[in-house]
Amino acid sequence: MQHYYVSDLPQVDGYHVIHTGDCRRLPLPHSRTYLGAYPFAVNALDQARRFRTAVNGCLTCTPGCYQGVMLSKSSKIS
Numbered sequence: 001m002q003h004y005y006v007s008d009l010p011q012v013d014g015y016h017v018i019h020t021g022d023c024r025r026l027p028l029p030h031s032r033t034y035l036g037a038y039p040f041a042v043n044a045l046d047q048a049r050r051f052r053t054a055v056n057g058c059l060t061c062t063p064g065c066y067q068g069v070m071l072s073k074s075s076k077i078s
């Protein structure tokens, strides 16, 4: 289990980013929200989406959840 956080301030692309507790890019305590401890980053992502509309993974600690901004679920590869 890892502890996960989401940044309070969105990035320039408008996304709030989730991080594990030991990520070197984790925001300072006053600018992050604790999500809880989860077995998978995707669980933390689901939790973050309950109160943040645009959430993304971190390339450093949760690359499996990272999505390029242009790769939204609505874009389909045919």
Ligand SMILES: [Zn+2]
Pocket: 018, 019, 020, 023, 024, 025, 026, 058, 059, 060, 061, 062
């Ligand atoms: Zn991170």
